[in-house]
Amino acid sequence: MARMKFLCDADRCIECNACVTACKNEHDVPWGINRRRVVTINDGKAGERSVSMACMHCTDAPCAAVCPVNCFYTTADAVVLHSKNLCIGCGYCFYACPFGAPQYPKVGNFGSRGKMDKCTYCAGGPEADLSTAEYERYGSNRLAEGKLPLCAEMCSTKSLLAGDGEIIAAIYKERVLKRGYGSGAWGWQTAYRETITT
Amino acid sequence: MPWPCWGKPELRHPGTHILYNTDLHVKEGGGTFRARFGIERNGETLLAEDSYSRGSDLTDGYPEFTMGVLKKLGWDSELTAEERAIIEKIGGGNIDAVSWAIDLSGGMQRICLEHGVMHYGNGKARANAWNLPDPVPVHREPIYTPRPELVAKYPTRPDERQFRLPNIGMSVQKGAVDRNIAREFPIILTSGRLVEYEGGGEETRSNRWLAELQQDMFVEVNVGDAADRGIKDGQWIWVYGAEGGAKIRVKALVTERVGRGVAWMPFHFSGFYQGKDMRQFYPEGTDPIVLGESVNTITTYGYDPVTGMQEPKATLCQIRTS
Amino acid sequence: MKTGPSKPGRRSFLRAFGVASASAGLGAALLPAATVEAQAYDPGAEETKGRYRETEDVKAYYRTNGYETLTKK
Numbered sequence: 001m002a003r004m005k006f007l008c009d010a011d012r013c014i015e016c017n018a019c020v021t022a023c024k025n026e027h028d029v030p031w032g033i034n035r036r037r038v039v040t041i042n043d044g045k046a047g048e049r050s051v052s053m054a055c056m057h058c059t060d061a062p063c064a065a066v067c068p069v070n071c072f073y074t075t076a077d078a079v080v081l082h083s084k085n086l087c088i089g090c091g092y093c094f095y096a097c098p099f100g101a102p103q104y105p106k107v108g109n110f111g112s113r114g115k116m117d118k119c120t121y122c123a124g125g126p127e128a129d130l131s132t133a134e135y136e137r138y139g140s141n142r143l144a145e146g147k148l149p150l151c152a153e154m155c156s157t158k159s160l161l162a163g164d165g166e167i168i169a170a171i172y173k174e175r176v177l178k179r180g181y182g183s184g185a186w187g188w189q190t191a192y193r194e195t196i197t198t
Numbered sequence: 199m200p201w202p203c204w205g206k207p208e209l210r211h212p213g214t215h216i217l218y219n220t221d222l223h224v225k226e227g228g229g230t231f232r233a234r235f236g237i238e239r240n241g242e243t244l245l246a247e248d249s250y251s252r253g254s255d256l257t258d259g260y261p262e263f264t265m266g267v268l269k270k271l272g273w274d275s276e277l278t279a280e281e282r283a284i285i286e287k288i289g290g291g292n293i294d295a296v297s298w299a300i301d302l303s304g305g306m307q308r309i310c311l312e313h314g315v316m317h318y319g320n321g322k323a324r325a326n327a328w329n330l331p332d333p334v335p336v337h338r339e340p341i342y343t344p345r346p347e348l349v350a351k352y353p354t355r356p357d358e359r360q361f362r363l364p365n366i367g368m369s370v371q372k373g374a375v376d377r378n379i380a381r382e383f384p385i386i387l388t389s390g391r392l393v394e395y396e397g398g399g400e401e402t403r404s405n406r407w408l409a410e411l412q413q414d415m416f417v418e419v420n421v422g423d424a425a426d427r428g429i430k431d432g433q434w435i436w437v438y439g440a441e442g443g444a445k446i447r448v449k450a451l452v453t454e455r456v457g458r459g460v461a462w463m464p465f466h467f468s469g470f471y472q473g474k475d476m477r478q479f480y481p482e483g484t485d486p487i488v489l490g491e492s493v494n495t496i497t498t499y500g501y502d503p504v505t506g507m508q509e510p511k512a513t514l515c516q517i518r519t520s
Numbered sequence: 521m522k523t524g525p526s527k528p529g530r531r532s533f534l535r536a537f538g539v540a541s542a543s544a545g546l547g548a549a550l551l552p553a554a555t556v557e558a559q560a561y562d563p564g565a566e567e568t569k570g571r572y573r574e575t576e577d578v579k580a581y582y583r584t585n586g587y588e589t590l591t592k593k
Contacts, residue, residue: 044456
């Protein structure tokens with residue numbers, strides 16, 4: 001079975017935020033909630049890099065490990081989803097997640113946390129596929145429609161890759177080999193430190 | 199391949215090369231350099247010589263296509279009756295003068311593509327724009343320059359009447375030098391685009407997805423300039439323009455992206471004027487979600503001699519915390 | 521969310537517990553002898569089934585993202 005992955009080619013990302021915008025429009029995500037965001041490191045300096053981040057749909061997801069109500073489940077496509085019927089908005093998953101994926105709407109008079117919202121890999125939730133109930137809670141279910149996540153499908157520089165991990169890894173590997181620089185020499189500086197420039 | 203695609207949609211033209219690409223057939227996105235500057239100058243042809251795109255029926259330079267050119271080549275017989283009727287209607291008494299650009303039938307483009315030629319001609323590129331005030335670009339100091347000592351050697355163009363309007367750039371430049379504006383306003387100010395924005399930003403800032411991405415007008419200030427002025431990242435500061443005591447209140451983005459002595463602002467904001475929120479003056483329901491100061495509140499005099507385009511890219515400013 | 525008798529999960533346990541404690545009142549019923557241990561939420565096969573398919577849309581995505589590098593087939 002194909003395992004769904006996201007991969008952001010940081011040598012191509014131009015921080016246009018189109019993935020963020022497309023995601024919010026596709027799923028009607030409210031102001032202040034970001035299922036996806038673009039992170040820029042070394043902003044304004046030489047070697048500035050941007051990378052588009054969302055839920056990475058971990059194999060052994062830390063969010064699921066800490067959830068006190070066990071609202072997470074992994075689909076056969078290796079997509080990590082959760083049930084908003086069960087979620088109690090405790091925020092444990094926010095602390096567990098290394099990518100800052102879980103988001104919480106502010107509800108009530110004191111801005112207390114509502115039920116968690118995160119990237120669904122455009123795969124909806126536990127409700128019946130493509131139902132109104134599913135759309136209202138989790139947004140659209142493009143995977144069930146035979147499509148890939150919208151953020152990746154419309155990436156203007158083809159930086160954000162999504163789909164079968166094997167295939168997108170092959171695409172990225174070929175790019176890297178052809179480029180031969182930057183992330184093309186991924187991990188080299190870890191191995192060789194300053195003795196090598198990439 | 200870049201825009202534009204020629205002919206009617208059913209031709210499925212893939213798009214146009216940049217400048218020229220003679221290695222491809224015009225139907226595959228190849229083509230010639232546009233014959234845009236006339237046929238001949240100083241006795242020399244301005245059309246291409248020994249250069250044409252792959253598969254071209256014409257194997258030398260050729261001018262832009264008109265009905266007259268089409269007739270001369272005998273290709274006008276390939277027009278359909280409907281296409282010819284449209285061209286005749288447009289041409290009125292002088293059908294030969296109808297160019298491809300006003301041929302609404304698309305017939306001339308279609309026939310040219312069939313013959314492997316570009317309807318806009320096959321000409322030479324030029325480095326000398328003889329019909330512009332500076333045929334070859336020369337250096338001219340900005341009207342508000344941080345280097346006043348260079349103005350004597352590299353002045354802006356003399357004052358003159360352009361179309362209906364006076365352009366007194368040189369007087370303004372001289373005035374700025376005489377009053378030593380650069381000492382009071384030592385920071386170069388330039389403006390530019392944020393990638394997700396369009397124009398003045400009214401539409402972009404009215405879109406709830408896009409408005410959320412950048413919620414405050416800001417100025418990029420160099421780390422050194424910020425340290426001199428005690429400015430912290432994210433702090434509200436004032437930027438003063440070099441003309442008429444104009445000032446705007448914006449957030450500071452302290453960054454090394456701009457060099458020492460340079461500040462940059464996006465041109466996509468409006469709705470605040472010199473520190474005042476003008477939201478109440480928008481007609482009901484038309485106010486964008488986020489408002490901010492407009493950078494052009496503090497940009498200064500200067501107009502392009504040919505197009506009349508204003509000078510929003512090179513001026514001076516001063517930045518202070520209050 | 522599909523709940524019902526076909527899926528005896530953690531919630532139906534809680535529901536049963538709630539009914540029991542309401543009828544029995546406070547006291548002994550808080551620690552019933554025959555407590556069933558709480559089960560992790562077990563989504564049904566329908567919820568976790570694979571939805572990804574290599575449709576024309578998906579194939580076109582892979583093709584266009586590999587334009588520069590992947591050998592054309």
